[in-house]
Amino acid sequence: MTKTPTAAQLAAIKAALFALCLVPLALNLQRWFADALGANPIEAITHASGDWTLRFLLITLAVTPLRKLTGLNWLLRLRRMLGLFAFFYASLHFTTYFWLDQFFDLNSIAHDIMKRPFITVGFAAFVLLTPLAVTSNNYAIRRLGGRRWQSLHRSVYGIGILAIVHYWWLVKADILEPMIYGLILATLLGMRGWWRELERRRQIAANMPRPMPGGKVIPLVVKSPQ
Amino acid sequence: MQILKPSDIPPSEITPRALFEDRRRFLGAAGATLAAGAALWAGLLPDARAAAAKLGPLARSPLSTDDTQTGYKSVTTYNNFYEFGTNKEDPAANAGSLVVRPWTVRVEGLAGKPRTFDIDDLLKLAPLEERIYRLRCVEGWSMVIPWAGFPLSALLRQVEPQGSAKYVEFVTQYDPKIMMRRPVLDWPYTEGLRLDEALHPLTLLTLGLYGEVLPNQNGAPVRIVVPWKYGFKSAKSIVAIRLVEKEPRTAWNKAAPNEYGFYSNVNPTVDHPRWSQATERRLGEFRKRPTLMFNGYAEQVASLYQGMDLRRFF
Structure with a gap:
């Protein structure tokens, strides 16, 4: 199962994925022009773009666990596109708010960002996502260096949490949906935490002259992999 | 006026x-x-x-607005009726299972003549009027709906409220077999008004909209409509009306006391903690419009709140 697609196959997969990622946009545009978004189309567009931002964030965060579980290392080559689509839908979400909902009323927007916690958090998530989108290219990786680039991009974990909080604080009473998204995020982040812990234990064990009889792990002064 | x-x-x-x-x-x-x-x-x-199911001839009312009415489709497919789901389209899809006949409404509590009314009696209790009211939801959208009904005061007078009755509590239908079982709100949904609010001529015991009986998703067979308050105050599918002495707890107030006060009068100057109430989107319009004090009914109702701090009694 570790078969890697050829360059041509990967290009085809990427093209297909690109088209697939545009389907939510296409469907919503079609509904908009067909007047099929219900009684409050602006709200419908706001919710749809927000939902898809969150979904793409989670899909992007699922790439690493999926790669580890399946051994399909080439999946990593799709991650940048998925992450950029998360930013793309976040931009649509923000534009919908800025334009259709608030109609460029900067006063009202500034008031919202400062006074309404769920908007504060959502706006912060969007602001933090922007540098990640800007540095999602090979030039930026070279320029920053792999390690610095990676620590910058780890902020996506926090952005994921902000996105869940944004949704959670928005709903009036029924927290079922934000809870489901939250559990998925917790699983994806929890897997990373668990794997790091396993890696730490493995390294400690490897550095140990003999296995300890009790098998108890004592955090030694071992340099963790950053 | x-x-x-x-x-x-x-x-x-x-x-x-x-x-x-x-x-x-x-x-x-x-x-x-x-x-x-x-x-x-x-x-x-x-x-x-x-x-x-057309309602008979409806008297026109000077209390109606001449704002453009929201289309029937929007009025009946964009609903907050959490018992049938928390998405706006859910009630229209799920409320078909609500059995609206037979139906009775108990009017009880501090009343000289408490009585249980059959829905058919209610329909004949007073001449039905068409009341075209603005409806402002706490979420920041609004509609204009031609309701059909008569003042709640006509019903309350029949049971002769006692002097000790200061508030009116509305209890709504809750049937876990066909309704939401998750405790999103404390079921059954309850609401309340001060007695003078309940007796105000604008407060409408509502049996229909657009000249027809209420569709289930809009609170069939009988609901109240209190047009100067946020929409959630207008309880749907009512089974009991109680005259009480103390301010009753209400479903949304129990869920989030700092967000949904007992009064919940439409007030552009008192923001909801999580969003502004200064403007609203009238469904069907692109740009938001300013929200009016008491939803535009200030002339009729402002006197009810004379001397009250509406920030405190939100």
């Missing part, structure tokens, strides 16, 4: 909606059975008219 102006569309001219919808339903069926189509078509028209 608002001065009555002739509305753009007199009630008699309002779209014969059932006819239109049955036509569409029919067209779907006709695709399958083209041959029978013509015959069915001819037979459908009188049936559709009979099936539409």
